[in-house]
Amino acid sequence: MSRSFTTPILMDDKGRVISDAWARAFRNDTQAEVETQYTDATGRATFTTLPENVDCSILCLWGRQSRYFFSEATIGTTEIDNLAVTSAKIADLAVTNAKIDTLSVSKLAAGTITVDIVTTGLLTITSTNTQIRMKVEGATAGHNLSLYIDANNHPIWDIVYSADLPIYTEELKMLSSDSDILPYGNACSDLGKSTNYWFAVYSDYLYYHSLCTTFQTHDDIALIRNMMTKPGSTEIDKATMPVELLQDMVAEKRRLKKRVSLGAEQKAAQINKQNISQQEKDALLQADREYRQRRLTEIEAEDNEPWVNSQRVAELSLGALKQLADKLDALELKIKAFEPGPK
Numbered sequence: 001m002s003r004s005f006t007t008p009i010l011m012d013d014k015g016r017v018i019s020d021a022w023a024r025a026f027r028n029d030t031q032a033e034v035e036t037q038y039t040d041a042t043g044r045a046t047f048t049t050l051p052e053n054v055d056c057s058i059l060c061l062w063g064r065q066s067r068y069f070f071s072e073a074t075i076g077t078t079e080i081d082n083l084a085v086t087s088a089k090i091a092d093l094a095v096t097n098a099k100i101d102t103l104s105v106s107k108l109a110a111g112t113i114t115v116d117i118v119t120t121g122l123l124t125i126t127s128t129n130t131q132i133r134m135k136v137e138g139a140t141a142g143h144n145l146s147l148y149i150d151a152n153n154h155p156i157w158d159i160v161y162s163a164d165l166p167i168y169t170e171e172l173k174m175l176s177s178d179s180d181i182l183p184y185g186n187a188c189s190d191l192g193k194s195t196n197y198w199f200a201v202y203s204d205y206l207y208y209h210s211l212c213t214t215f216q217t218h219d220d221i222a223l224i225r226n227m228m229t230k231p232g233s234t235e236i237d238k239a240t241m242p243v244e245l246l247q248d249m250v251a252e253k254r255r256l257k258k259r260v261s262l263g264a265e266q267k268a269a270q271i272n273k274q275n276i277s278q279q280e281k282d283a284l285l286q287a288d289r290e291y292r293q294r295r296l297t298e299i300e301a302e303d304n305e306p307w308v309n310s311q312r313v314a315e316l317s318l319g320a321l322k323q324l325a326d327k328l329d330a331l332e333l334k335i336k337a338f339e340p341g342p343k
Helices: 220-226 249-272 278-301 310-338
Strands: 002-006 022-027 033-038 046-051 056-062 065-071 131-136 143-149 155-160
Touching (some): 022 046, 220 310
Antiparallel strands (some): 056 065
């Protein structure tokens, strides 16, 4: 059996790619030459007949210069109970049909670990770096899950889809009492949408950033009196509600579309900051463009049935209370006018 190996890009001291360099592969156990190749236009030499279970050294020669590369053999059908690599340099480790009970990697610099978790398993990563990237392949091919550490040392999860598939979880809990779920910035991002909304929200407090007085010019009490429930139901008929209480879904669609379009620029800037190859960046950017196009199509397909704006309900209630207070003040004045004594 034989295996293949492609050397890294061969460059001289000035960073120029070296093509047509003479590349020779030698067995590390017997020092016998096993294959000869030449670097191509990209500066790489590809070997196809290296011994499967023997490490090889690659010697590249051009002019009066030379460079060595190391090709480690694959591990065959072997069970490894505990493999500890302390101070060795592994250029390429490929485990094809082995069982590793415990694998501990103390340092991974500019590299990738691929883990195949078929049914159950846990991947734990400890890092002081500011960026950890994980890619989920298989049934959810193309999903990219990244963990960033921001300037305030806060972890930020970032998810990029190449397919518009949801992430499912039975329960999401915060790790501590001071943990928060935050949007990307102020006045952006929604919790749910008109075609996929929450059933109930349980909360001790609900805060509004602003509360307007849009009902100052209306007879608030009359507006409330005109609202009627649907026949045989406790639900208020939207047809009897004042239009000020209803969210204009046509305008809401325009807002959502604008947000999707503006978010593309922020997302592109975020992807371009990642320490990955340009090819990976292009793939993530394309996936994001496809996702945003699908989102715009979804928004356009949503119906225009209005939703009730709870903030405006609160505003109407305050307006009605204010109107009642004014009526009570006027009534008190009239009562005092009939009371005996000095006016």
